[in-house]
Amino acid sequence: MSTLTHLECGACGATYDPNHLHTVCPACGKPLLARYDLARAAQTLTRASLAQRPPGLWRYREVLPVQDPANAIDLGEGGTPLRHVSRLGELLGMPNTYVKDETLNPTGSFKARGLCVAVSRAYELGARELAIPSAGNAAGAMSAYAAAVGLPAHVYMPADTPAPFSVECRTLGANVTLVDGLITDCGARVKQGVEEHGWFAVSTLKEPYRLEGKKTMGYELVEQLGWRMPDVIIYPTGGGTGLVGMWKAFAEMEALGLIGPERPRMVSVQSEGCAPIVAAFHAGSEHAEMWQDAATVASGLRVPAAIGDFLILRALRESGGTAIAVPDGEMMRWADLLGATTGIFSSPEGAACLAAQERLLAQGWLQPDDLVVNFITGSGLKYAHLWQ
Numbered sequence: 094m095s096t097l098t099h100l101e102c103g104a105c106g107a108t109y110d111p112n113h114l115h116t117v118c119p120a121c122g123k124p125l126l127a128r129y130d131l132a133r134a135a136q137t138l139t140r141a142s143l144a145q146r147p148p149g150l151w152r153y154r155e156v157l158p159v160q161d162p163a164n165a166i167d168l169g170e171g172g173t174p175l176r177h178v179s180r181l182g183e184l185l186g187m188p189n190t191y192v193k194d195e196t197l198n199p200t201g202s203f204k205a206r207g208l209c210v211a212v213s214r215a216y217e218l219g220a221r222e223l224a225i226p227s228a229g230n231a232a233g234a235m236s237a238y239a240a241a242v243g244l245p246a247h248v249y250m251p252a253d254t255p256a257p258f259s260v261e262c263r264t265l266g267a268n269v270t271l272v273d274g275l276i277t278d279c280g281a282r283v284k285q286g287v288e289e290h291g292w293f294a295v296s297t298l299k300e301p302y303r304l305e306g307k308k309t310m311g312y313e314l315v316e317q318l319g320w321r322m323p324d325v326i327i328y329p330t331g332g333g334t335g336l337v338g339m340w341k342a343f344a345e346m347e348a349l350g351l352i353g354p355e356r357p358r359m360v361s362v363q364s365e366g367c368a369p370i371v372a373a374f375h376a377g378s379e380h381a382e383m384w385q386d387a388a389t390v391a392s393g394l395r396v397p398a399a400i401g402d403f404l405i406l407r408a409l410r411e412s413g414g415t416a417i418a419v420p421d422g423e424m425m426r427w428a429d430l431l432g433a434t435t436g437i438f439s440s441p442e443g444a445a446c447l448a449a450q451e452r453l454l455a456q457g458w459l460q461p462d463d464l465v466v467n468f469i470t471g472s473g474l475k476y477a478h479l480w481q
């Protein structure tokens with residue numbers, strides 16, 4: 094069972110009762126993090142018990158927020174393959190290259206993990222209608238989980254969003270509104286719905302539980318490596334939920350006695366057309382500045398200002414990691430190479446990891462025999478227009 098105890102602000106440390114709906118910290122407006130009774134969780138969440146459980150995200154239920162198993166929506170999310178990709182590794186000159194194939198999640202991206210847990214928990218806590226501003230995979234994932242549990246869902250997308258994203262949401266039963274404007278304008282429309290109709294918004298890191306869903310990538314990865322840590326994790330960073338989530342997972346795993354103090358070096362990769370975290374990392378700042386005129390084919394990386402910027406930067410620095418920007422053309426080149434050597438059709442975000450790996454090796458930041466795990470975060474199917 095869940096051992097959730099409280100919510101804690103990632104910035105000011107204020108704590109809150111987790112048993113009703115929360116968004117950001119009421120005191121300072123920053124993200125809230127879920128905290129658990131890890132001593133109690135450690136009694137049942139062991140290497141041996143995990144070996145007996147079915148694959149998927151809910152096998153980590155002690156460290157997930159849902160209290161009643163009847164509220165845990167299961168569309169088959171998580172439990173994705175971790176593949177040692179030797180032919181791709183040969184191209185890179187790094188034999189210990191791995192990919193975590195998140196394209197196999199429901200709705201074709203790892204957004205399913207976050208929305209699975211956020212929607213399950215929102216339903217448990219009595220949310221009656223859900224909403225999201227999104228130009229990409231998050232909207233499809235929310236629509237799927239809302240449909241599965243029977244909650245009305247409202248999606249606001251910029252009018253120039255490629256058709257597959259809006260068609261998916263509509264077909265999954267969501268009310269889709271195309272907004273003449275940017276994602277920030279979509280956010281304003283959602284805010285209006287929240288105020289006027291009492292919708293619950295599931296924007297990333299503006300509610301506590303998408304992070305919890307995405308942290309399961311960290312648990313899963315280490316277990317799949319036979320309880321070893323990789324040397325390096327490369328993560329395509331937009332809002333940074335997965336990177337912050339995995340860093341949180343490793344701390345929890347150490348407290349649970351599943352691993353020791355060893356940690357991977359965490360790498361954020363962004364597009365040269367939108368790289369606020371990369372700029373802040375190399376400037377030595379604790380917060381990122383808003384990126385002007387953000388433009389990239391990788392819609393998941395088009396996040397000019399991330400509310401969890403300080404959490405991303407903290408994880409990169411504590412891990413001895415780094416941040417790097419790559420051009421969109423290199424993402425597309427690596428999407429082709431990844432596809433032809435592994436059989437995975439990746440969106441540009443995931444392919445960005447390989448462009449980063451190539452550059453970091455050339456810079457001498459990576460050594461040829463480092464064990465590197467790349468997150469292939471989404472399928473290329475909804476992005477087919479990029480190849481046309």
Ligand SMILES: *Cc1c(COP(=O)(O)O)cnc(C)c1O
Binds near residue numbers: 231331471
């Ligand atoms: C949303 C998204 C990302 C970025 O994820 P964050 O956790 O928000 O940084 C990367 N890749 C794909 C395919 C996405 O949809």
